[in-house]
Amino acid sequence: MPRRVVITGLGLISPLGLTLEDNWSSLTKGVSGANFISSFDCSSWKIKIAGEVKNFDPRYLPGKKKSVKLMNRDSQLAVAATSLALEDSRLNRNEIEPSAIGIAFGAFGVQYTLEDAYIVTYSAAGKKITWLSESEEPKCLNPIWPLTILPNMSLCHIAISHNIQGPNIAFCSLVTSGAQAIGEAFKLIKFGEADIFIAGGCSTLNPSYLFSLCSSGLLSDEKGNPSTACRPFDKNRNGFVMGEGAAVVIIEELSHALRRNAHIYGEVIGYSSTMQGNSLLSEKQSFETRVEGVTACLKETIEQAEIDPEDIDYINADGKATFISDWVETEAIKKVFGSYAYQLSISSTKSTMSHLLCASAPAEIIVGALALREGIIPPTINYQHPDPCCDLDYTPNHFKRKEVKVVLSHTIGLSGEHAALILRRFS
């Protein structure tokens, strides 16, 4: 007998802030978290803008200081966001066994830079590193370092810092990892594997990854004002802004949540993850195939949720502000929703929060949950020149008050991966 699954806790750390309140405030006011990159020197690069998390202090992380030293920034953000989500859920840890809580997490990949890899490889081959002074032992030559960079480490640190011993699943499927983490946790709870999961994703600004993405032409090369760089659905859109952050939800079986009087943000009623890519990064894929892929995923998710397309009030779009992707997404929405597409409220919160890669889908699901609660649709900012190919209501520049009963959160991966999740207000 499939069970009902709800979200009972939210934790979000992003370029918009270190708390849910700060994030929501900036989202609704249309304040951007993008800035000129300060955490490393990229003055000679084409791309100089990213969404950095500001003022994050790892000294306040739970657990032993020794453990914290072993954490990369993305693990630190993940552990901190989990603290926020657990606190928000008011789960009483004394009333639940550590082995009854699961973790489902998405991470991007091995967290090293090419320089680190080179230093380790070079010194392993017995060659002396002469260009650094004795006192500057590179972090990457520490014996524990190779472990600290593995993609499953953020999940492991969440388990260690918060003493979580239950089932765990990790995803490393690039951008859709975070959506898959929450979606699979939903399925596992629905079908009785566990009663409660910590689910989400994290990402950090790894210089090597950032540079790689920037040479792909997917990132905005805005030179002037960082806040205006990400312009989803705008005629002059030219790419997304990469950001760092961690987003975690507590996802729970309904009666388990009711029994402990948990606050319920919404019920997860549908999730689907599909693939429609016939070349890496969808370079050679035809427009029609891309639209087909997105359409199929959206239709399947709606079908699973057993609702009509017109039941959806708000779509938190993928809206990554590349020329093709926003166009494809708009076409697919029209195919799925018909004329109702023009009555839908849509917005891309990447315009303010930036693209948090593996944390983006979880962050956007959190935005959806807040929209349900507050009856407010956060805006797509930087919308100045309408594009005739993208003519839907993207909630331009200002938030909108609207009763939201059902929200759909949508993710389009970089190479044809798709995921969508539907959250409905719980009564």
Added chain:
Amino acid sequence: MERRVVITGMGAVTPLGLDLKTTWENLMRAKSGIGHISLFDATTFPVQIAAEVKDFDESAINLPEGIEHFTSRSTKFCLAATQEAKQDSCLNLDTVDPTMFGISIGGNEENTKLSNFGDAFAEKDIFYSLQNRDLSYYNHSNFLGQIWAVRRCAHTSSHILSIIYNAQGPVSTSSTACASSAQAIGKAMRMIEYGDADIMITGGCDSIIGEFSVAGFGLLGALSQNNKDPERASRPFDLKRDGFVLGEGAGILIMEELGHARERGAKIIAEITGFGTSSNAYRITDSPPDGRGADQAMRLALEDAGLLPEDIDYINAHGTSTLINDRSETQAIKKVFGKDAYRTPISSNKSMLGHLIASAGTIELIVSVLTIQKNIIPPTINYEIPDPDCDLDYVPNEPREYEVNSILSNSFAFGGQNASLVAERYQDVDA
């Protein structure tokens, strides 16, 4: 109505063979796939041994146009193993609904070898940048300029498989160190059980025998340094064990919903009946000495399968040949099996294959399924001096004929993630 998950095809590329038949024959001959490293110059390294796949012709793999650039050695292993599995399954892609066909692979990023760094950047550039903390040299890097991070990542194998086989259902990658492919297989099992797919290509691949990983794992003190006698370096549960030996390979299973398999007249190799995972929440390096955490994964897998410990005929151990794992795994088995721990045969394929990292879970599951088919258990070789802390029956040195109907296969990862799988001889009665 419960959906049952069966295996209808298997394929593998391992240090003991380029196809399953050869690998099995070598396992039966108690051969070791471990030797001196040839994939890079390891003469200055403290660790000079590994389990390499021999005579693999990378150019012989059929790739769709434009994909060659993105396929690493491990992806090629994966493709070869999938080819074998597909042939084994007699699957006709024309009759498969692509939206109900998914991929779930355990993988790893491939490390760049020192000899390839020249593709990434000129050595003088990196020296300059490290001295001056200046990242401008990235602008000269072709490698980075070709979206290295995204095109050669763990997910690439899954992606390429979905393109070649037109799988439009759920496609995901697990990158959880040593538990990667076991988790990937567990995920695939759930996707079929929950109705998200009728057929999945699942398993894993890995190939990190390069300076970076050998140096990295070596720094941790996790690798055996028995360079003088490579074939005897991997000695799980033996008193003189001194670490694991890095290996490479790929293992793929075609997993299907039972009705779907029957409808197309597929031969059913075995049934996957149980999957369990847990986190140690202990340390990122070692596991708790009392076996806590690992026992939970095994128990959950057994419960999922609806079996009692006494129903298991063979335990395929994680058995890495490190001091810590072998001891804590033994404790965990005793916790779960009680007295039955002493009468259940256990063996570690890593004694012959080495530690295949992300592909360990899948290859060891495949070997375990073969033990069901053949009723013979492959040995733990190099077992010479018993360790009082490891006093169970590890099927030492010689294969053993034994009626095997149910198996339990363990994979315990660095960082404390545990995964266990149960597979059984397929019974032609409705559960």
